[in-house]
Amino acid sequence: MARAGGITNAVNVGIAVQADWENREFISHISLNVRRLFEFLLQFEATTKSKLASLNEKLDTLERRLELLEVQVGTASANPSLFST
Amino acid sequence: MEVELPRPDNPAMTFDEVSMERSKNFVKALQELKNLRPQLYSAAEYCEKSYLHNEQKQMVLDNLKDYAVRALVNAVDHLGTVAYKLTDLLEQQTLEVSTIELKASCLNQKLLTCQTYTDKEGIRQQQLLAFIPRHHKHYILPNSVSKKVHFSPQLQTDPRQNYLHAKSRLQPSDTPASKTLSWHLSSETKSTLKGTSQTLASNEISKPPAPASEVFQLVENGDNARAKSSAALFPASNALVPSLGITHRELEGSKPLTAFRSFDNPKRDIIRAPVRSKSVLSSFFVKQKQMKLKAGYVA
Numbered sequence: 001m002a003r004a005g006g007i008t009n010a011v012n013v014g015i016a017v018q019a020d021w022e023n024r025e026f027i028s029h030i031s032l033n034v035r036r037l038f039e040f041l042l043q044f045e046a047t048t049k050s051k052l053a054s055l056n057e058k059l060d061t062l063e064r065r066l067e068l069l070e071v072q073v074g075t076a077s078a079n080p081s082l083f084s085t
Numbered sequence: 086m087e088v089e090l091p092r093p094d095n096p097a098m099t100f101d102e103v104s105m106e107r108s109k110n111f112v113k114a115l116q117e118l119k120n121l122r123p124q125l126y127s128a129a130e131y132c133e134k135s136y137l138h139n140e141q142k143q144m145v146l147d148n149l150k151d152y153a154v155r156a157l158v159n160a161v162d163h164l165g166t167v168a169y170k171l172t173d174l175l176e177q178q179t180l181e182v183s184t185i186e187l188k189a190s191c192l193n194q195k196l197l198t199c200q201t202y203t204d205k206e207g208i209r210q211q212q213l214l215a216f217i218p219r220h221h222k223h224y225i226l227p228n229s230v231s232k233k234v235h236f237s238p239q240l241q242t243d244p245r246q247n248y249l250h251a252k253s254r255l256q257p258s259d260t261p262a263s264k265t266l267s268w269h270l271s272s273e274t275k276s277t278l279k280g281t282s283q284t285l286a287s288n289e290i291s292k293p294p295a296p297a298s299e300v301f302q303l304v305e306n307g308d309n310a311r312a313k314s315s316a317a318l319f320p321a322s323n324a325l326v327p328s329l330g331i332t333h334r335e336l337e338g339s340k341p342l343t344a345f346r347s348f349d350n351p352k353r354d355i356i357r358a359p360v361r362s363k364s365v366l367s368s369f370f371v372k373q374k375q376m377k378l379k380a381g382y383v384a
Contacts, residue, residue, distance in 0.1 A: 048171060
């Protein structure tokens with residue numbers, strides 16, 4: 001009886017250990033995917049930052065060019081008699 | 086039971102409406118991603134309490150595993166949607182900026198064109214007042230010239246050509262073998278004038294025509310007799326003289342020509358260009374200046 005109980009205990013421990021290993025494997029899979037998600041987020045942040053920086057630079061350049069054009073058009077429109085034939 | 090009528094698609098949307106729709110979708114996706122966080126926190130607390138208080142722990146654990154997997158997939162899906170919408174929005178903004186840059190370049194080119202036009206107009210208006218010489222002072226032809234320079238006595242010459250004629254007479258005697266264009270022009274003028282004078286003489290005057298040397302005999306300072314005789318012999322030539330630009334004043338202060346022939350004769354004698362005195366040339370230049378001033382005032 002005691003021997004049967006001992007065998008049962010050993011089997012239970014074995015099952016418990018197996019279940020524990022399965023749980024650990026599951027947890028490792030979940031954590032791995034979370035880390036991959038985190039890496040994707042970092043890469044996405046870097047890419048978006050560079051795109052936004054280039055867009056900002058283009059907008060600054062465009063703003064300066066438009067200011068220059070505004071001044072030039074104002075100078076040209078100040079003397080409309082120049083363009084009259 | 087209500088039946089939802091399908092909303093008709095609206096294809097005729099303007100560019101602003103499309104961009105606004107994209108922005109709204111991005112904001113909505115971002116809001117949903119933000120709402121995931123409290124949902125996951127509440128689900129974690131519920132699983133913890135149920136595992137502690139419930140007797141069937143294995144069932145709770147299995148449910149927790151399934152929920153964790155679905156939550157992770159849901160989070161990845163939301164993140165993907167937000168990233169896609171943000172990238173699409175950035176591309177749209179970049180495209181708009183590029184379009185505006187092209188339009189600004191177009192405007193810049195138009196302004197540059199207007200500026201160039203005004204500059205050219207200003208220069209053109211200013212150029213009318215200033216005298217810009219068109220020709221060089223003299224042209225030098227090569228030695229082996231077989232070209233014939235035509236010069237009709239009936240044509241009215243420009244004052245510049247007369248200037249060239251006068252200038253050619255200033256050529257020194259020790260000029261190189263290549264003759265100047267003005268000298269050749271003057272020589273041709275004399276040859277043609279000789280021919281016309283001969284025809285006129287035959288029509289109007291009974292006297293035989295004088296040799297060419299007499300007509301073109303250029304007298305030195307103070308000798309007007311020959312000039313008067315030449316004028317008397319060929320009165321019709323006086324009509325040609327203004328057209329040719331040759332005046333009596335020019336004839337006065339010049340040396341006689343020894344001999345000259347046209348370009349047609351292959352055998353040509355070496356001819357020396359006559360030298361004029363300065364007084365005649367100075368008077369000629371005064372005339373030229375007067376004519377130029379008149380041209381400037383007329384313009």
